[in-house]
Amino acid sequence: MIHPTPRLRFAPSPTGPLHLGGARTAMYNWAAARAMGGTFLLRIEDTDQARSTDASLQVILTGLRWLGIDWDEGPAFEGCGGGDYGPYFQMQRLPRYRAAADRLLAGGHAYPCYCTPEEIDVGRKELEAQKAGFYGYNGRCRNLTAEQRAAFERAGRRPNLRFRMPVARVLQVHDLVRGEVEVNTKELDDWVMLRPDGVPLYNFACVVDDIGMQITHVVRGEEHFLNGVKQHLLFEAFGAERPAFAHIPLILNKDGKKLSKRDADTNMLDYRDKGYPPEAVFNYIALLGWSFSGDRDLFTRQEMVEVFRIEGIGKSGAKFDEEKLRWMCGEYVRRWTPAECLERARPWLATVPAEAFTQHRAWLQNVIACYQERIALLGEFQDRIGWLLADPVADEAAQKNLAKDPASRQWLAAYADLLAAGNLPPSYPADRAGADEAVPLPSKKDAPEPVCAFDTPSRIEAATRAFTEQLGVKFGSFVHPVRAALTGTDKGPGLFDVVFLLGKDACVRRLRAAAAG
Numbered sequence: 001m002i003h004p005t006p007r008l009r010f011a012p013s014p015t016g017p018l019h020l021g022g023a024r025t026a027m028y029n030w031a032a033a034r035a036m037g038g039t040f041l042l043r044i045e046d047t048d049q050a051r052s053t054d055a056s057l058q059v060i061l062t063g064l065r066w067l068g069i070d071w072d073e074g075p076a077f078e079g080c081g082g083g084d085y086g087p088y089f090q091m092q093r094l095p096r097y098r099a100a101a102d103r104l105l106a107g108g109h110a111y112p113c114y115c116t117p118e119e120i121d122v123g124r125k126e127l128e129a130q131k132a133g134f135y136g137y138n139g140r141c142r143n144l145t146a147e148q149r150a151a152f153e154r155a156g157r158r159p160n161l162r163f164r165m166p167v168a169r170v171l172q173v174h175d176l177v178r179g180e181v182e183v184n185t186k187e188l189d190d191w192v193m194l195r196p197d198g199v200p201l202y203n204f205a206c207v208v209d210d211i212g213m214q215i216t217h218v219v220r221g222e223e224h225f226l227n228g229v230k231q232h233l234l235f236e237a238f239g240a241e242r243p244a245f246a247h248i249p250l251i252l253n254k255d256g257k258k259l260s261k262r263d264a265d266t267n268m269l270d271y272r273d274k275g276y277p278p279e280a281v282f283n284y285i286a287l288l289g290w291s292f293s294g295d296r297d298l299f300t301r302q303e304m305v306e307v308f309r310i311e312g313i314g315k316s317g318a319k320f321d322e323e324k325l326r327w328m329c330g331e332y333v334r335r336w337t338p339a340e341c342l343e344r345a346r347p348w349l350a351t352v353p354a355e356a357f358t359q360h361r362a363w364l365q366n367v368i369a370c371y372q373e374r375i376a377l378l379g380e381f382q383d384r385i386g387w388l389l390a391d392p393v394a395d396e397a398a399q400k401n402l403a404k405d406p407a408s409r410q411w412l413a414a415y416a417d418l419l420a421a422g423n424l425p426p427s428y429p430a431d432r433a434g435a436d437e438a439v440p441l442p443s444k445k446d447a448p449e450p451v452c453a454f455d456t457p458s459r460i461e462a463a464t465r466a467f468t469e470q471l472g473v474k475f476g477s478f479v480h481p482v483r484a485a486l487t488g489t490d491k492g493p494g495l496f497d498v499v500f501l502l503g504k505d506a507c508v509r510r511l512r513a514a515a516a517g
């Protein structure tokens with residue numbers, strides 16, 4: 001037994017951001033560890049020194065935490081990390097790789113290779129010319145004598161260490177997602193494990209660490225399947241028990257091709273910055289290759305953990321669908337109370353003065369409530385609510401609606417007079433606390449009571465309908481220029497929510513300005 005309780009890892013290379021595929025891999029390992037009452041750890045595979053950066057590492061750790069993924073062992077970050085199997089950065093484990101390589105050398109599973117890159121290239125070309133059906137390293141140093149090695153050493157050559165692949169073996173590989181797969185090793189060459197400077201290559205470091213960290217299950221992208229075969233043989237050479245492997249299918253774009261940067265934001269922090277709710281992104285990514293029981297689309301992290309099984313991961317590639325992701329974001333946004341939504345949206349509401357969040361909180365909540373049905377991302381409120389904070393310039397659609405009927409100027413002026421005489425709440429930033437607390441929006445269901453009162457959206461509606469009847473104007477023709485005058489556009493919440501939220505002064509001022517042309 002590798003370890004009495006499951007131990008799973010996510011092993012990112014800090015050479016770029018946390019992208020969709022990596023987030024999904026992390027999530028499945030995390031969920032499996034949590035589901036089985038095991039340990040989830042983070043191992044940083046930073047041996048590609050030219051491309052690894054601390055900035056990428058920070059972006060990866062931040063992205064994981066943003067998604068709500070925590071780790072028991074690994075780099076210390078926001079309360080996560082620690083552990084007894086460290087260090088968790090591969091560049092801090094070099095002596096372990098050297099010692100492990102020495103064991104393989106002693107057992108004849110590895111050998112020093114003195115070939116220069118040019119010689120390797122020549123060897124490959126020769127194999128090609130011979131149509132050998134195998135085009136990797138030609139094995140020139142496989143069977144060097146002690147004298148030949150000594151001669152290379154004397155000439156100052158520093159060897160790479162290569163793994164000695166068994167000659168043409170058919171392996172039965174069991175994969176928790178793919179099932180039994182047969183692989184012929186004849187096309188795999190003797191691969192480099194350790195460079196002369198003691199820095200290991202991926203397959204070697206990965207296995208040494210999976211053994212050292214007592215990893216019981218390896219869940220990762222399908223692109224690592226062939227690496228898994230090499231690793232399989234390496235576990236064998238070390239005489240170590242192999243973890244269970246699960247290679248998960250690629251994420252595809254909507255045309256069924258491999259997802260690229262053009263198809264989606266691949267950096268988790270871009271989603272964060274645009275105001276995608278992290279619960280929704282988590283929920284959506286979880287479904288890229290796995291399904292919740294009973295065809296349910298929306299679930300919490302905890303609910304996922306309760307039912308997740310690695311064997312439940314699908315065999316075929318999952319398609320990334322931005323529309324569905326946005327739909328899911330909207331579902332989450334709609335579920336929050338306006339107060340919660342306002343708090344969440346606050347970082348994106350840069351043009352809303354700070355004191356509005358304290359002194360005009362109820363009003364702001366009502367504003368948010370009006371848009372909760374209409375937006376998907378928290379970053380989208382800001383662009384929608386500008387008309388409430390400052391008098392807008394009419395856009396093309398609004399100008400059209402204002403120009404449609406020459407009589408509309410008189411209606412607008414008359415409506416301004418009506419509102420000026422009524423009890424509409426004051427406009428922001430005057431104190432609207434009383435009005436807004438009394439009337440949580442949307443309030444269309446309120447019974448329309450006295451027709452000349454303006455203290456709720458439904459009463460404003462009733463009063464306005466009565467007013468249009470008096471004027472002899474069709475209600476439908478009346479509302480478009482009014483909306484244009486008040487919001488500068490033809491979109492937005494219900495007109496009477498608009499009037500209510502905008503308040504008396506701003507409504508009257510904007511209607512009169514539009515009436516004056």
Ligand code: GLU
Nearest residue numbers: 011012013045206220224
């Ligand atoms: N560092 C590898 C990667 O980022 C890890 C693969 C594995 O999980 O073994 O793809």
